């Protein structure tokens with residue numbers, strides 16, 4: 006089994022390297038716009054990306070100075086977007102990233118855990134915060150500049166992993182129900198909340214945006230304030246990813262089977278409508294992280310039936326309480342009289358339903 010993964014690192018290009026990177030962003034953007042305008046004009050495009058690239062380089066000789074792989078990749082991207090009928094990047098959406106493949110002619114390498122070597126740039130200082138796995142092959146590097154002015158390299162690596170022969174123990178399972186105002190509640194009665202610092206950062210961002218709106222557009226102070234806001238945003242994003250990574254690793258390490266509801270992102274958004282801005286798509290990210298961390302260990306994520314009424318069903322006697330209102334956090338089962346915490350009962354039902362569906366076994370409690 007081949008595993009593909011991105012490893013992202015902060016890089017610190019010097020003035021000369023920054024110039025080259027910025028020129029490459031501009032060139033890649035230029036190629037993108039050329040491709041779009043060619044399409045609009047009805048120009049017959051060459052089938053092979055390499056021929057399109059050759060034509061552009063002939064028409065616009067300055068492209069010859071630019072990393073050829075970055076240009077090729079942008080053309081691949083355009084061709085791909087066309088095939089899948091995806092929306093093209095709009096013209097004013099500036100693209101502050103480019104990807105370059107690790108090719109014999111233009112190698113991408115990590116040197117002494119200190120430098121990233123990329124064609125045209127040479128040795129760029131990097132914060133090698135986590136080592137790539139042994140025997141991993143570097144496939145490509147994507148260089149990007151974030152709104153806070155920091156540069157990053159996302160390095161795509163591939164490595165061979167033996168197919169997991171892990172034996173799953175269905176007893177080591179957890180049911181998870183996401184519910185506002187908590188992030189999620191599990192079948193053991195644990196409630197996991199999003200840390201409070203997100204709310205605080207939200208307030209800070211709003212305060213700084215108010216300040217920004219009072220400034221003269223385009224002035225130096227305006228630009229400084231914009232950068233300040235971008236930095237807070239980046240900080241919040243890092244904090245959130247850190248929280249989601251830790252939480253998903255913890256669950257993936259502790260359990261063999263995670264049981265969840267089969268919700269799509271829209272349903273998640275509608276559940277979080279009140280707190281949507283704070284939560285945004287954190288749960289979606291969490292699900293994805295958890296999924297790959299479980300799969301990597303040969304473990305499983307199971308989903309309930311789409312229409313399984315996890316909240317309304319009494320986990321004790323199976324009675325379906327159709328009269329249950331959304332604001333009833335605690336309810337008494339009309340069938341057996343058991344007192345339920347809405348979320349914990351739902352999480353228990355989710356676990357039960359999944360294990361019954363996949364393992365055909367009855368679960369107690």
Ligand SMILES: [Zn+2]
Pocket residue numbers: 319320321322323324338339340341342343
């Ligand atoms: Zn009951």
